[in-house]
Amino acid sequence: MANSENEVLEKGVQGMDTYEDEIDLMDYFLVLWKRKWFILLASALPALIVGLVIFFSPRDCTLTFTYNQALGEKDFMILEDTFYSEENIGKLIGKLQAADFKDVAQKLAGAHIREIVAFEVSPSFLLANVKNFEEAQQFKQIKGSLLLVRITLDSDKDMSRAALIFRENIENVMPLYSEKEYLNQSVIGFKNKMAIIEEAKYTLNLGLERKKSTLEKLKKLSSGGLDKLPSDNIVLQFSDMKDSSVYLPLPYQRQAVETQIINTEEQVRTNNEMYDYYTGLLKLSERLLGCVDKAITSDNTLGQFCSSLIDTQTEYKDSVQIADYLKAYIKKVENKVANSMPITEKPRICPIAKGTIKKTGIVFVIAFMLSVFTAFLREGLQKRDVRNEK
Numbered sequence: 102m103a104n105s106e107n108e109v110l111e112k113g114v115q116g117m118d119t120y121e122d123e124i125d126l127m128d129y130f131l132v133l134w135k136r137k138w139f140i141l142l143a144s145a146l147p148a149l150i151v152g153l154v155i156f157f158s159p160r161d162c163t164l165t166f167t168y169n170q171a172l173g174e175k176d177f178m179i180l181e182d183t184f185y186s187e188e189n190i191g192k193l194i195g196k197l198q199a200a201d202f203k204d205v206a207q208k209l210a211g212a213h214i215r216e217i218v219a220f221e222v223s224p225s226f227l228l229a230n231v232k233n234f235e236e237a238q239q240f241k242q243i244k245g246s247l248l249l250v251r252i253t254l255d256s257d258k259d260m261s262r263a264a265l266i267f268r269e270n271i272e273n274v275m276p277l278y279s280e281k282e283y284l285n286q287s288v289i290g291f292k293n294k295m296a297i298i299e300e301a302k303y304t305l306n307l308g309l310e311r312k313k314s315t316l317e318k319l320k321k322l323s324s325g326g327l328d329k330l331p332s333d334n335i336v337l338q339f340s341d342m343k344d345s346s347v348y349l350p351l352p353y354q355r356q357a358v359e360t361q362i363i364n365t366e367e368q369v370r371t372n373n374e375m376y377d378y379y380t381g382l383l384k385l386s387e388r389l390l391g392c393v394d395k396a397i398t399s400d401n402t403l404g405q406f407c408s409s410l411i412d413t414q415t416e417y418k419d420s421v422q423i424a425d426y427l428k429a430y431i432k433k434v435e436n437k438v439a440n441s442m443p444i445t446e447k448p449r450i451c452p453i454a455k456g457t458i459k460k461t462g463i464v465f466v467i468a469f470m471l472s473v474f475t476a477f478l479r480e481g482l483q484k485r486d487v488r489n490e491k
Contacts, residue, residue, distance in 0.1 A: 129477075136476035143472035148465035152457055159256050161453040164264045166271075166443040168248040176279075177222050183278040184271070185214055192274070192400070196266050205254065205263055218267055221249040253453070260450050272441040273402035277393055280406070280434065284390040291383040298376045305372065309365045315358050381423045389430070403441065407434045 133140065172180065183189060190209055197206040208217060250271055252264045389410070396406040410431050417424040 132477055132480045133473070136480070140469065140472045140476055143475070144465055144469040147468040148461050151464045152461040155455050155457045155460055158455075160455060161253055161255050162260055162450050163251055163253045163453055164260055164450050165252075165448055166250045166264075166268060167445060167448070168250070168441070168443050170248045170440060172222055172248060177220070179279070179282055180275060181220055184218070184220070184275060189270070189274065189278075190214060193266065193270055196270075197263070200262065200266060202259065202263050202266075217253055219251045219253070221251065223247040223249060268443075273404070274397070274400075276403040276437055276441060277397050277401075277406060279437075280403070281390065281393045281397070284386050284393060287386045288383060288390065291379045291386060295376060295379045295383070298372045298379075301372065302369075305365060305369050309362065309369065312358055312362045312365060320355065378422055381420060382426060385417075385423055385427060403434065404438050407431060407438060410434065 194206045194209050197203075197209070205217065208214075250267075252260075252267055254260055254263055392406065392409060396402075396409075410427070414424065414427060414431070417427055
């Protein structure tokens with residue numbers, strides 16, 4: 102059989118004309134036919150090996166926890182940055198190694214954390230359908246109503262135990278970082294409000310002294326009969342009382358200035374009270390911030406942090422406003438603890454499709470192309486050797 106194929110090929114070669122650049126499809130067909138078994142084995146064998154390896158390899162599994170949390174785009178980015186931070190990854194690696202999940206811990210150490218734990222918000226923040234800047238700004242105001250945490254591992258054997266470590270970190274540690282960010286922003290906000298009051302303090306005091314001086318001078322004025330109030334049938338109309346008070350009769354001018362003095366004094370008193378209030382809130386927020394840092398360092402949970410706040414309420418009995426603020430903050434933390442539980446306590450473990458047929462087909466196509474190229478290359482080398490021998 103092989104001899105007859107060689108004879109047919111030699112006849113085809115002998116029948117070639119002098120135009121070597123012309124493409125003869127028959128020659129290509131003869132080469133493919135001659136090397137058919139080589140091409141078949143070189144194409145099928147790698148595809149078969151890859152298919153068997155994929156088929157018998159462990160199948161990746163995924164577990165998805167769904168939380169009823171409304172997160173804006175900024176909150177979602179803070180969550181991801183905090184979870185993927187080196188500090189938090191170090192905690193996860195330590196707990197995984199202690200639980201004898203060394204393979205998973207090694208993947209985390211190798212910067213494969215996003216392949217293991219991924220976050221998603223529904224509805225998504227993707228701006229695929231946004232056409233202009235205004236729509237983009239409106240889209241950023243949307244808050245996702247559900248937070249999906251997808252955990253992917255290469256085996257379902259210990260999936261539940263390993264996923265529990267990630268879940269405890271997300272439900273107990275991540276909220277502490279969120280509270281730390283909230284308290285940091287609160288401290289900055291209180292300082293800004295105090296700065297605004299301090300900036301306005303000099304202007305208000307200067308204006309108050311000016312009004313008092315004006316009143317004293319108005320009292321010393323004598324208008325010769327104009328001090329009497331006008332009769333009731335006279336009506337004065339002004340569009341701007343502040344700038345038009347100089348046109349009023351002298352008694353009314355004095356009353357207007359006295360009213361302005363009273364309003365300014367009340368504004369000064371209110372600012373002083375608000376300044377003291379913000380000072381108390383600033384001290385409280387800085388103390389709470391220290392408690393959060395201590396809880397994070399001690400590896401405490403959000404619930405333990407909330408319990409420690411309840412014990413500090415007795416220290417603020419003398420300040421009603423600060424005590425009310427602390428009560429409201431504790432209530433907010435308690436609500437966050439209640440909302441940190443997933444909607445489904447034990448979600449189903451879902452195997453991920455390996456894509457064996459698709460991957461095997463790709464390997465077969467690549468191997469087929471390489472084998473055909475190799476077949477033509479070998480045939481060309483053989484022809485060159487034959488010509489050199491002649």
